[in-house]
């Protein structure tokens with residue numbers, strides 16, 4: 710019964726191998742195993758020596774240990790592994806939603822471990838987009854207003870007309886030009902996903 714309450718000596722999780730090599734991340738237990746022959750240019754993601762430990766009922770729960778990962782710009786990556794192996798936790802660290810206990814998490818050249826809470830908020834607003842499994846659209850707002858709301862927060866310098874025009878353009882770009890006035894309940898899963906993802 711206590712299987713899910715991992716103790717201090719829990720081994721580091723490893724990630725599975727069911728994805729083609731070209732799409733796999735280089736997760737390793739040792740920084741030495743990190744890819745060194747990177748193509749020219751700075752990696753968009755560079756994680757090294759990352760530990761993520763939570764205090765659960767006064768005991769350390771080691772969720773990630775000594776994780777290394779490097780992703781190049783435009784590279785498509787799938788993180789694979791059994792349930793509970795730490796995929797979501799790693800994504801939370803990359804998104805600046807949780808903080809690594811130790812190690813470095815560089816995304817687009819910014820070391821997230823060194824940012825204040827306010828700086829992390831700005832990082833999430835301007836640098837990184839997240840599409841969650843559940844879309845977190847606001848049910849009472851149309852697709853246009855859901856997209857416009859995010860833009861209004863990110864770009865307070867725009868007029869309402871400019872915001873709406875940009876939101877409309879972004880929805881058209883993902884094939885939802887005829888759905889701008891629909892509320893989330895009237896959108897399919899794929900359309901909701903698209904509404905949650907346009908980055909005007």
Ligand SMILES: Nc1ncnc2c1ncn2[C@@H]1O[C@H](COP(=O)(O)OP(=O)(O)O)[C@@H](O)[C@H]1O
Pocket residue numbers: 713763765770772790791792793794795796797798799
């Ligand atoms: N906030 C938390 N409190 C306690 N345990 C957590 C918390 N977040 C994640 N875990 C535990 O960390 C492990 C990894 O979880 P998770 O990152 O969600 O794995 P995955 O996404 O690969 O299924 C699991 O054992 C999970 O129960």
Ligand SMILES: [Mg+2]
Pocket residue numbers: 796797798
């Ligand atoms: Mg998960």
